[in-house]
Amino acid sequence: MKKRKFGVSCLVLLIFMCLIACKKEKSSSAETDEIISPTTGTRTQFTLDSIFLYAQQVYLWSDALPNYGDFNPRQKYANVSPDLTAFRKELFDISQFKIDKATGSAYEFPIYTGSAKYSYLEAGRINGGATAGVISSSPALLTSTGLTSGDKNIAYLALGAFPKLSRCQAILDQTFTELAATNPKYIVVDLRSNTGGYVETAEYIANLIVPTSLNGKVMYTEMFNAKMQAGQARILKYQPYIDAAGKTVVYNGRNATMADVDYTEKGNTYHFNKKGNLTTIQGVYFIVSGKTASASELLISCLKPYFNVKLIGEKTYGKPVGFFAINIDQYSVYLSSFLIRNGAGWSDYFTGMPVDIAVSSLASPDLGNPEESCLKAAINDLNGLKTTAKAGLSHTTLMQVNPLSGTTTLETATGFGMQENRLRLKNK
Template sequence: MVSFYSSCKKELATVKNEDEIVSPTTGTRTEFTLDSIFLYAKQIYLWNDALPDYTTFRPRERYNDVQSEISAFRSELYDISQFKINQATGKPFELSTYNKLPKYSYLQPGRTTGGGNRGGLINGEAVLAKRLIHLNEKVIAYVALGSFPSLSNAESKLDQVFDEIATDKPKYLVLDLRANGGGYVETAEYVANLIAPITLNGKVMYSEQFNQTLQSAKATILRHQPYLDENGRTVIHNGRLATLADVDYTESGNTYKFSKKGSLQSIQEVYIIVSGQTASASELLISCLKPYFNVRLIGEKTYGKPVGFFAVNIDQYNVYLSSFLIKNAQGWSDYFNGMEPDLNIIMPDNPILGDTEEPCLKATIALINGKIQAQSQKSASILKQRLNAMPVLINRKDSIGMIENRLKLRY
């Protein structure tokens, strides 16, 4: 038996499971919520294969002495997240990075109105700066993206910027994602389609891989979660209200392909400025481009988030359990510990974005021009000294200083 609450009314929903004993049908509100968090994880958590059964985990007894209700729920989520070990590191995939909180999964008060997923934090404008740099015979386009807001808010600006840089047919693109923590995946996809040539149309951009329970439509617990459209409205499916159990969680049903946008056709090499703040949808964009372009990273190691989630409502909380792995066209997703830069540069404080003397952009231009070589373990201090002694000669021609529902029903 699993329980959850709709507003303040308690509802009990039967979950059939022949392999284990599930939670009792009586208890306090807190006990039911503790049970529900664990039982949802048993079916929808990406690494549910590592979780013990209910009687072994004993959520009610395990968190009986935790001081506050929300602390108990967050402690439970943290413990759930630490079972699966990354064999490459010998440590949990969701190793705590701050105050015993999972690296990816989280819980917050309130109830979602969209039922969808989002790829990271949204901070500020989509486009922070752009310019064209002419270096001898080389044409370099520079675009700094601060976040990926909703596509409806960002599309016209992105179209304008990429159409403007397309006029000079640049071969080299410098994307500055150093402060981009992600945002709407749809918008990151749109940027990938602005960069890609039309020859990539129909080729795989990326795919989402859910656990086997979800892929085989056996996550029966999701029958208690209504499926909502992008406007937060319920949907009729097969003559009844759709639930999240009706979603297509197969990898083939969650594979996204290129569909060219805009007029830019000339990019062959992509240089991306990154930092520890570069995360989620930003890393997705990098991963999507890697199979098709010569991609070089400049700066510091990225955050490392190749997973996504969708919200489930449990009592008065939204719970976001890591639920799918994000893979590019080559099946690559192994950047849990971040993407290492090809050229290490210490991030300067308060950089002037687009300034060719700014250390990261200066290093990138030198890399494009063959003045320095990419080497991920190069000493940043030595590199900084070399850059300070290296003139960069350019002709300035142009200088101008999330919950989305992506779950699809099965038909």
């Protein structure tokens, strides 16, 4: 029991130190008129303060947030209980400040009452740092096959998720070697049930598809807010840096923290580096739905500047942002922290990527069957045949738990965001 009390005391002390640090930083800045959070209070009050203070420095759209005094989280959520509900409500309110001028709605418009489209908070601490989030349990590869239509060789593969690359690289390499043997000119990538996962895996698949001529070309950039890029998110020194192998790293004679990461545009720009021996692809089709989100959309986006890319099915979810876990007391917070831009600088798919050929998909499609509606539409298009557009749902739906109420509702797929586990430390 004593050990447990000691652990709780340490957590509270960490939050307290974090708030003191923020106070000192702000008092030495030009923003001397801003009201700073109190240095005394309850554990709940410190957690409410910390969520907001982290958002002020780490949140992608922190420029839209008010100062602490105007937001006043302690007073704003004083009568909200239990604590978990109060913290989630605070995070939701933070997410609604930045408005997309194109739509007139918040970038993180609610997917249902009280739940932001991207940012979220969970009970329980993550072994944080550069690895973050909950990933689908679906396998990376659902099925693959080679098809022939007339004189056209077509590669087809269905990807169910993007788990850590170490878990799926072997099967991906084998699959693409087999597909390359047929010298396909076109590839159909089925992402209709893929809600995303690790960026490294989506990037690896892109490198398996592209020709060697794209080596060195920009694949995508992860764009953090101005404060992060300038190395001014000092609050992150209270978050340990964990590398892709799940290990702590010594940096300048001490354990590295997330404040030591290079958040600059240059440091987070990734380039094509061809993998495998498939070199014949000239056109790419993606089968998509409202479940297609996050790293799945990244795969689509990064190929768009370099291929004739066509989307078939239903409009995608729309998630061009990613994050890493932030531990606050006994909770893990996922604030939208970076924006994905492809090689052409494009990132504007917050409301989803529209399809070129609209087709309603069955709940359990016969994947890889050339007569299946979406795959047939791709083959028809290759042969110059039109597919009659069928009115479908704007988003594929699935059962989902409302994090505020705990009740199960039928809602649009959200996935769990874009997981980046390769954030790099600044050069010493």
